[in-house]
Amino acid sequence: MWPDHWPRTxxxxxxxxxxxxxAAHDESAQAFDDAVVVLIGLPYEQVTAVHAGMIRELLEELHPDGLAGEDVQAVLERCVRSGLRWLPSLELDAVVAVLTGALGVSDPDAEGPRIRAEQYLAAGLLVVADLVAARRVAPEPYLRRAVSEIERAETQEMP
Structure with missing residues (x-):
């Protein structure tokens, strides 16, 4: 399913x-948790970069004239409402951190709640699932582009 030239990770x-x-689409908590466990075992920075790339692209497509605070608030509300129905361990702070991180508006030096990696990854996946549903598209092309963009950036020589 994925390009053969991609490395294993x-x-x-x-x-x-x-x-x-x-799993998020099917609201299957066990399958979702199983996938998050696999992702936790992979390089965190790469995983979060892929998810952030997907979030940014989907937000850009959903809001081609620009993203307003109300748009971000709507995503936050939808994710939390739908996620808490079937994933009671969802952390609101993690969803906020994912959205602000993907948009590049978070302050890495700010003191805030300590979010565990699995909470952050779960929140990121729920945001992606929400945006994919709102856009009414399959996630695979976005996933391919996010991984390819990271691959391209990592192989690009820095001046």
Missing amino acids: PREIAAATADALA
């Missing part, structure tokens, strides 16, 4: 992310 990130998004 990006393929694993893509596969586990796709599994988690399918």
